[in-house]
C-alpha cells in the first residue's frame with residue numbers, strides 16, 4: 001500500500017498544476033514514490049517549475065507537459081517518465097545488448113530502465129547536434145527525460161498519422177516527404193543512428209516541418225540489427241506516403257539515405 005499521504009505531500013511540493021482530484025488520482029497512480037522523488041529533485045534543481053497534463057501515454061512510459069526553466073529561460077518541457085515496474089522492458093533487450101555504448105552485464109530491471117533513459121537522452125543529443133529535427137534534449141535523471149516540448153500552449157503538434165486524411169490539405173506532401181528523407185539521411189550519415197521505430201506515429205508536423213520523436217530505441221549504424229531496423233523504417237515510410245501518390249521504390253530510398 002503506497003503511502004498516499006507522502007505522495008500527496010510530494011505532489012503538493014511539485015506544484016502539480018492539475019487542481020482537480022481526478023488528475024491528482026492519475027498522478028498518484030502513475031507516479032510511484034521513487035518517481036515522485038526524482039521529479040521533486042528536478043523541480044528543486046529548477047528545471048521543472050510546474051507539472052501540467054498528460055501529452056501521450058504508452059505501455060512503457062508516459063509523456064507530460066511541464067512549465068520549465070533552462071539556464072534561467074522559460075521553456076515548455078516534455079517530461080517523459082518510464083514506468084520502473086514496466087512489463088515491456090524485455091522489448092528493450094535487443095536494442096541495448098547490441099549497442100557498444102552500454103555494458104549490459106548483470107543489470108537489474110531498474111538499472112535496465114535507467115540505462116534506457118540514458119540511451120534515449122544520448123540519442124536525442126546525437127541527433128540534435130547533427131542538425132536532425134528532434135526535440136532538444138535538456139537533461140535526464142533515473143527514469144525521467146526532460147526535452148523540448150513540441151507543441152503550442154501545452155497542446156502537442158499533431159503526428160502525420162493524426163493528420164492522415166487532411167495531410168494534402170495542410171501541407172505539400174511531396175515537400176514533406178523530401179524533408180523527412182533529408183532528416184533521415186542526416187540521422188544516418190551524420191548522427192550515425194537508425195531510428196528503429198519510424199512510422200507516421202513518430203513524425204510530428206510543426207509549421208510544415210517534420211520532427212522525429214520517440215528516440216529511445218534508436219541504435220548506432222554499426223548495431224548488428226541496424227540494417228533490418230532501417231529497412232523496416234523505410235518500408236513504413238513508403239507504405240504511408242504511397243497513399244499520396246509518392247511512388248519511390250525501396251531500393252531508391254535506401255540508396256539515397258545510405259548514399260551508396
Ligand SMILES: N#C/C(=C\c1ccncc1)C(=O)NCc1ccccc1
Nearest residue numbers: 056057058061078135149150213214
Ligand atoms: N520524444 C518524444 C515523445 C513525445 C513528445 C511530444 C511532444 N514534445 C516532445 C516529445 C514520445 O516519445 N512520444 C511517444 C511515446 C512513447 C512512449 C510513451 C508515450 C509516448
